[in-house]
Amino acid sequence: MASYHRVLRTFGRTIDNNTLECDYDIHPWDILIDNQRWPGKIRLVGYIDVFFVMCYSGESRFEHGIIIYKDDEIIRQLLKKAGLRPEDRPIQLECINDKEEKEALRKYYSLTTEKDGSKHTIVSLGHPINLSTKYPKSKLKKYTIVLHKGHTPAMQKEILRGVMQHGIARLLTDALKLGVVSTAELISKVKETILSGSSLDAVTTRSMNALTSTNPHNISLSGDKL
Structure with missing residues (x-):
């Protein structure tokens, strides 16, 4: 079995990514x-838009793992591409701002x-991962993860950053740190946040842009090479 670093690379990620x-x-x-x-x-590897939970042996031998999507825009687009609704089994995702009428x-x-x-x-929303770049839409499901906050202040801070979404404050920080959004995009997001009263947490759309499906039973998920 390959190392978990190779599995990450199939998703276009490494532990050296700025994200x-x-x-x-x-x-x-x-x-x-x-x-x-x-x-x-078990290794927790978190990025701006997703995080991975991977079981490994030896130095880095990948055994099994999952990807969890943190970006609500990507979650909505994944479900749309798969022809699924949040309430469908085995998804059954609850809308946490259910008074919001705009999907x-x-x-x-x-x-x-x-x-x-x-x-x-x-x-x-998430799905199991391996060295594949495409996964059947039947693999999409709701995951519930209970995670200890960490045993040291530094660990607690990093774990929280790994699993929390990006609000506007973090979006501003990342825009300066990474240059992942343009000034126009940033202004647009802030403006829309002020008007809607909701924060837009999508910072990257790489996964969403990679979604294509030629087979009604399969959908290209985040493992797609771009």
Whole structure:
């Protein structure tokens, strides 16, 4: 089996990307994926728009893993391309701003933190990953991940950055840090946020732009090479 670094590369990602937010080993007792505990070594690798949870052995031998989408625009477009609705099985994603009538502004990515701050719960759309660049749409599903916040202040900060969405404040920071959006795009996003009262958390649309499907049973997900 290949290394998890090679799996990341099939998604156009490396741990050297400027968009990297988190790259940490997670103890198996510190994470639950759909109420299951994965044995072995677990790596959390987070980027601006997605994060990966991967089980590996040895130095970096990939065993299995999942990708979780953090960007609501990408989530909406993935479902649209797959011909699925948030309420369909096995998706069943709840809209967390259900009073929003405009579908383009509906949010499905959920991140909550326990009152004592000890753990985060993430609910979002994702799918299993491997070395493939295309996955059947039947692999899309809702995942619930319960994650310990981390054992040191530095780890806590990086883990939170890895799983949290980008609000306007972080969008401004990333625009300066990465140059991933133009001034016009930034102004447009801020203007739309002010008018709608909702923050638009999409910063990149690489995954969304790669979505094509020639087979009604298959959809090209984030593993597509661009």
